[in-house]
Amino acid sequence: MLIGYLRPYQDDVNCKIQLEILMELGCDRFFTEEHSSAKKRVMLKKMINELQSGDTIVVAKLFSFADSTRHLAELLNQLRQKQAYLYSVGEGIDTNHSSGYSFHDSVNHLLNFQSDVISENTKKGLYEAKQKGIRAGRPRKPDENVKRAIHMYQSQKYSLAQIKEETGISKTTLYRYLES
Template sequence: MLIGYMRPLQGDENCENQRNTLQDMGCETILAEEHASPKKRTQLASLLERLMPGDKIVITKLFSLADSSRHLVELLEEVDSRNAFIFSLAENIDTGNSSGYSFLYITKHLVDFQSDVNSEKTKQGLLAAKEKGHIAGRPRKPDKNVRRAIEMYQSKEYSLKEIKEETGISKSTLYRYLEG
C-alpha cells in the first residue's frame, strides 16, 4: 500500500502542495501532521505502528519525514524492520529499489562521518584553546570559598542551602570536593 505522509513546511504551511503531489502519486492513505514541530508527531507514530510488510511511505522530501540525519536513520531502521519502504520524491530515493548500496547503509555512514567531523573539530578547537592558555570547562571556585564551604559542612551547623548562600558553592560541587 502507498501511504502518503506530510507535515507543514515553509512555503507549504497548509500542506496543499504536498497533498496534491501525494494524491497524484496514487497514495491510498495520506496522513498529515497538524504542526511542523519535531515534537509530538502523532501521525508519524501512528503510521509506524500500522506499517505492514510491503507498505511504502511516500513523502515529497526527506525533511518532511525526519528532522536530522540521526532521526532519518532511526526511521529507516524502523521501516526496514517492518519490511516496508520509503520513497522520497524530491531526492528520488526509493528504499524498495535494491540496486547498489541501500539508502539506510549510506545514511548510517553519513551520520557516522558527520559525528566524526564534529568530534574532530571539537578536539582541534580544544587543543587550539589550550595552546593559547585557555582552560576548557567551568572555572574553578576560589579555594577560599571551597575551604569555607567544607568547614561549614563538617561543623554540621549549617544547611546545604545556607552553605550555598554564603559561599556560592553548590551541593554537587561541595560533594565533589569532599569525595576528592
C-alpha cells in the same frame, strides 16, 4: 500499498502542495500531521505501526518525514524491520529500487561521518585551548572565597547553608578543599 505522509511546513502550511504531488502518484492512503512540530508526531507513529510488508511511504520532501539525520536513520531502520520502503519525490529517493549502495547504508554512513566530525572538532578545540593554557571543565572558585568558606566552617559559627549563601562555595567543594 502506497501510503502518503504529509506534515505542514512553512511553504505549505495547509499541505495542499504535498497532497497534489502525492495524489498524482496514486497513494492509497494518507496520514497528515496537524502541526509542523518535531514533537508529538502522532500520525507518523500511527503510520509506522500500521505498516505492512511491501508498503511504501511516499513523501513530497524528505524533511517532512524526518527531523534530522539521526531521526531519518531510525525511521529507515524501522522501515527495514517491517520490510517497507520510502519514496521521497523531491529528492528522487526510492529505497525499493536501490542500485548498488542502498540509501539506508548511505544515511548510516552520513550519520557516522557527522558524529566523527563533531568529535574531531571537539578534540581539536580542547587541544588548542590547552595549548593556550585554558583548562577545560568547570572553572575553579576564586581562592579568596574558598579561604573565607574554610575559615567560616572552622569557626563553627555558621551552617553549611550560610557558608554557601555567603561565599557561593558548595558543601561538596568545601569538603574537597578541607580534605586536601
